[in-house]
Amino acid sequence: MTPSIRTSLLALTCLACLGVAPGGIRARSQQEEGRPPQDRVLSMFMQAKLDHSKDVLEGLTIGDFEQIVRGAEALRQLAENELWRVNPDITYTRYTxxxxxxxxxxxxxxxxxxxxxxxxxxxxxxxxxxxxxKFVRDRRVTFREPETLRR
Ligand code: HEC
Structure with a gap:
């Protein structure tokens, strides 16, 4: 083995250790794709909050009260949905x-x-x-534990 090949092999091994080798990146995206379906459903469900709150903001800025009422109603209905209850924690319940x-x-x-x-x-x-x-991030109350999500 020539010294330069040995050096590149060594460099590759180090990259692999650091998780920067192409394989490392591929493994991560495969993990994303392999996320349980209920996580994707949850994601879409949660994302709807942002859409409805933007509607409310739009209503507020243009003085469209019907839009404000509709947006607020849609937000409340999300919170009453079973999917919202990702965690039985009392703090989470209080925020809800x-x-x-x-x-x-x-x-x-x-x-x-x-x-x-x-x-x-x-x-x-x-x-x-x-x-x-902030609470959800700090406590990691959801996402990686499908069992917890179903409760
Ligand atoms: C009672 C707690 C709680 C409140 C209040 C709350 N959320 Fe969330 N939100 C969550 C949880 C739990 C998740 C899911 C986190 C995860 O995927 O691990 C989430 C996820 C999200 C996501 C990411 C969705 C995705 O995966 O792409 C958005 C956007 C979002 N919320 C917007 C809002 C907006 C806007 C409001 C206020 C109008 C709001 N949330 C209020 C608990 C809350």
Missing amino acids: EEFIRLTEALEEEGREKNIDGATLNYVNLTINCVNCH
Whole structure:
């Protein structure tokens, strides 16, 4: 074996150790594709929150109260869906209860054409989103444990 081949072999081995070899990258994407179907369903379900909250924001900015009410209603219905309950943890439950309370208030303010109240509640709702997500990330309450997800 010539020294240069030996050097490249050594370099390849090191890359493999660091997980940067092409094989390492392929393994990761295969893992993504192999994610259990309920994770993908969950992902789409959760993503809908963003769509509906954008609708509410649009409604607030153009003064379309029907759109605010529809968006808030759709958000509340998501929170009442079984898929939302990825974890029985009390903190998660509290964030969920707060989310439902805020979406109900938003619905009502939309019906009353109370733009200032609805805007304030939209901000509160956004804070609730971020806080629950911080909690979910810190505690890793979901995703890798299908058994936990089904509960
Ligand atoms: C009570 C907790 C909770 C609240 C409140 C909450 N979420 Fe989530 N959200 C989750 C969980 C749990 C996931 C799934 C995380 C995972 O896939 O591991 C998630 C995932 C998401 C995702 C990623 C979906 C994906 O996989 O692509 C988006 C986007 C999202 N939420 C938006 C929102 C928005 C917008 C709000 C507020 C209007 C909100 N969420 C409020 C718990 C919450």
